[in-house]
Each structure stands twice: as C-alpha cells, then as structure tokens.
Amino acid sequence: MRAHPAGPRHGEIPAAHLDAPAGDLNLLDRKVWPRTATRTGDGALAVGGVDVRDLAATHGTPFFVLDEADFRSRCQDFADAFGDAGQVHYAGKAFLCREVVRWLDQERLSLDVCSGGELALALSAGFPADRIALHGSNKSTAELRAAVDAGIGAVVVDSFDEIGRLAGIVERRADRAEPHTGNGGVPAGRRPVPVMIRVTVGVEAHTHEFIATAHEDQKFGFSLASGAATEAVRRVLAADGLRLVGLHSHIGSQIFDPAGFELAAGRLVRFLTEILERHPELADVLRTLDLGGGLGIAYTSADDPPPVDTMAKSLSEIVTRECQLAGLPVPAIAVEPGRAIAGPGTVTVYEVGTIKDVELGGGLARRYVSVDGGMSDNIRTALYDADYTVVLASRESSAPAVRSRVVGKHCESGDIVVRDCYLPADLAVGDLVAVAATGAYCYAMASTYNRVPRPPVLSVADGAGRVLLRRETYDDLMRLEMP
Numbered sequence: 001m002r003a004h005p006a007g008p009r010h011g012e013i014p015a016a017h018l019d020a021p022a023g024d025l026n027l028l029d030r031k032v033w034p035r036t037a038t039r040t041g042d043g044a045l046a047v048g049g050v051d052v053r054d055l056a057a058t059h060g061t062p063f064f065v066l067d068e069a070d071f072r073s074r075c076q077d078f079a080d081a082f083g084d085a086g087q088v089h090y091a092g093k094a095f096l097c098r099e100v101v102r103w104l105d106q107e108r109l110s111l112d113v114c115s116g117g118e119l120a121l122a123l124s125a126g127f128p129a130d131r132i133a134l135h136g137s138n139k140s141t142a143e144l145r146a147a148v149d150a151g152i153g154a155v156v157v158d159s160f161d162e163i164g165r166l167a168g169i170v171e172r173r174a175d176r177a178e179p180h181t182g183n184g185g186v187p188a189g190r191r192p193v194p195v196m197i198r199v200t201v202g203v204e205a206h207t208h209e210f211i212a213t214a215h216e217d218q219k220f221g222f223s224l225a226s227g228a229a230t231e232a233v234r235r236v237l238a239a240d241g242l243r244l245v246g247l248h249s250h251i252g253s254q255i256f257d258p259a260g261f262e263l264a265a266g267r268l269v270r271f272l273t274e275i276l277e278r279h280p281e282l283a284d285v286l287r288t289l290d291l292g293g294g295l296g297i298a299y300t301s302a303d304d305p306p307p308v309d310t311m312a313k314s315l316s317e318i319v320t321r322e323c324q325l326a327g328l329p330v331p332a333i334a335v336e337p338g339r340a341i342a343g344p345g346t347v348t349v350y351e352v353g354t355i356k357d358v359e360l361g362g363g364l365a366r367r368y369v370s371v372d373g374g375m376s377d378n379i380r381t382a383l384y385d386a387d388y389t390v391v392l393a394s395r396e397s398s399a400p401a402v403r404s405r406v407v408g409k410h411c412e413s414g415d416i417v418v419r420d421c422y423l424p425a426d427l428a429v430g431d432l433v434a435v436a437a438t439g440a441y442c443y444a445m446a447s448t449y450n451r452v453p454r455p456p457v458l459s460v461a462d463g464a465g466r467v468l469l470r471r472e473t474y475d476d477l478m479r480l481e482m483p
C-alpha cells in the first residue's frame, strides 16, 4: 500500500516498479512470498510442497492458498518477541475460519473479534472464551450480551453509551443469577466483566488515511486530549459489574515506522500513571496495556517492514522506562496483529483470460491481463490503492518483461488487482498467475459483486492440500432469495 501522505499519488507508478522491469521475473522475493514458497523443477509455483497447478486442476481457479507453516511460524514469532503467547491477540478481522481458530488455540494465542459473527465463529470452533476480546465502535446489545454470556476475556469499550449498556446487561444478569453457582463461590452471573478502554491517543500514523485510527477526527475510541478517556475510566469504575483491566490503543494498520507505536505507548503509560495516582487500589487489576495491531508487511520488494522482535523490544523498552520513571510496576504489553500473521502466507492464484495491449501515447503501452476474479476477492487495490506482486505461476518464462496491469472480471474500470507490474511477454490465456500476500483483508473483505461466487481457501502443509472454505456456488448465492 502506498504510504500516506508521502507515497506516490493515485495513478502514479511507484519508482520501484518502473525501474526494475527486467530482473528475473521467475524469482520469488522471500519477504513477499510465503515462507515455504518455491519453484518446482519445471518452474511452477509450489507452496507448502504443493504445486499450484495441481490445486488448480483439483479445485479450479481462482483460489486462495494458505501456507499453514507460514501462519503458525508468524504466531510463534509474535509469541517469542512478546514473551507470552497469551498477550498476542490475533485480530480475526484479517482472516478467520474455524481451522485458523484451532491453529491459534494450538499456538496458545489469544483472539480479538470485532463482531458477534466473529465471536460466534470462534466459540463454534471451541476457542476458550476467556482468551477472546471483543472490539467494535458500535457493538449491539445482542453482541454485548453474547460476549457476557460466553464469559469473554475482555470487552474493549468504545463509547459512553456502550459502557452504560454493558453495565446494564451485567446488572440484570446478576439479578437473575443463582446464589450458589459459579466459580469459587462467586455466582457466574455476578462475576464482573473485564473491560479495557479504547483510548484515542492522538497519533497521526503514517499509513493510508482510511486505515489510520488514532488521530482525533475519527470514530474510534475515547479521546485522551479532550478528557473523554478520563471520563470513560470514571464511568467504568462507577459500574459495579465492570472491572477495568487494561487500556487499549490502536493507531492504524500497515505501519512501518515504529515511531507511531512508541508515541502511543508513551501516552498510554502516562495515562495509566494518572489513573493509578488517583486510584492506587487498581494497581493489581489494571495490568495490561494493549498497543493494538498495525505492523505492516511487504507487499512488494520495495516494502521494508521492521522485524517483529525489533518492534517488540522497542515497545517494551519504552513502557518499562516510562513506568520506572513513574514508579509503577511494569504492566503486561498486549498486541493485536492481524495482517502481520495472516497476510504473507497466502497467495491468490488466478487463471489468465483476455489479454489486451493498450497504447498510452509517446511510445508507451500497457498490457491489460484479465483474470477470473478481481475486486470481489481483493478490494484492497481499489479501496486503498494497494500495491501487490504478481508472477507467472504455472511455468517459467525467459520472455522479455512487459509492463502490465492485472485486472478482474467485474463491471468496473477500477477493478484492478495489481496496478503496475511486469509480466513475461509470452503470457497466454490459460496460464496461472499468483498474487502474493493476500492473506489479510482479501477473503475477509470479499463480496459477491456481479454475483461472482467467492473463491475457496485451501491450506497446504507438508505436500498436502485441503479445503478450509469451499468455493461458493450459484446455489449459495441464491440461498437468501425468497421463493
């Protein structure tokens, strides 16, 4: 994704793409492709030891192929870097299905959900409720009730109205509670609900404006600057059924510069200090600073995200230093990576259809390569002007590179999958192409626009593939129709 505001503007071609047309188009840049991605002896792309041509032959195209080893290893990277898998909350909005929920549980991570649907999915896969946190800037009463009934690990509250409604739900539940049920003599219905407060820390994250979330003028959280966050603390503490266990900040997504996280961490610690000065009795309870998600990934060779352990180290140093200065015990640091875990390990494989060469004037030309998916399986290029890397996946080619644009099959000229790329001149109808790093926010944001069914998600590991989510059918699309 192009950085905002420093990156090239919409329609411009990033220098990295223009300057490097030749190179070896068959190479797989390690930071962009799944960790197990290789070329087979005859040049096809293989992931998890499985040739994508075999997957195409069995399942048709397009499809997402998820490298299980890559996903799990990134969970482990975060757990190692932050020293406690339980404080790493995978952000389910990036991509979630039951099997992924099971992997997260096996890796001992926690899970963030941001809707009743994600919560229901996680619970249906047997994920322990006490390792789930519920987010959302407009949670419905039904969603709050479902979270409370499940015995969720934390509700991250985001508005005064929500605090009031959540407190009301817990109160009514306590009234109904049996006096002698529950854990350790505490009736289940009377256990307070753990709550975190989402704080808007006023940081301008360097990312696309649509996915920056901690500046003042937006819908998320309680503003620190205006005093709303302080008032939120007061209201949570005044509610009998709520227990303030942490402060939360999420500054945005696809961020490379650690400065924003560091600033946010510093501001959150100072806010924690203020709260504990006023309420020293909270010292044993208000123990978590959740710094959210947002760590960026490489979509192209031009992207250089900081390693997870570097990021973890700098955040831990800041929090430790600020707490020591304030004479506070150092709280636990939680994080909520979505993209950085799910993104790099998945590839979308499409079949090439129509190929059109278009004259641009001044001797320039561009080849439009149409594929059998598009904005319905990857809206990110249209929505955020995101950049992607694409390669010929069904064979090798030594043909010269042609300046190309990969477009979808939808009825929109903005239906672009890869805006600027180079593909071999001998690319032909029926070839397979693979787009890298599509694991986060592609399937999760997929639609059935133009009544195009959503592709399947296949996972691969140790030379075998299986279906995690099957391909949607026309019958599926018509299931909501009234007779």
Ligand SMILES: Cc1ncc(COP(=O)(O)O)c(C=O)c1O
Binding pocket: 091, 094, 112, 135, 250, 252, 253, 254, 292, 293, 294, 295, 336, 337, 338, 339, 340, 440
């Ligand atoms: C509250 C919260 N946590 C975590 C995430 C995950 O972000 P990312 O996928 O960039 O790591 C998001 C999405 O931006 C979010 O809104």
Ligand SMILES: N[C@@H](CCCC[NH3+])C(=O)O
Binding pocket: 093, 211, 253, 254, 380, 384, 440, 441
């Ligand atoms: N959906 C966005 C990121 C927003 C994450 C949710 N707060 C993306 O595709 O990059």
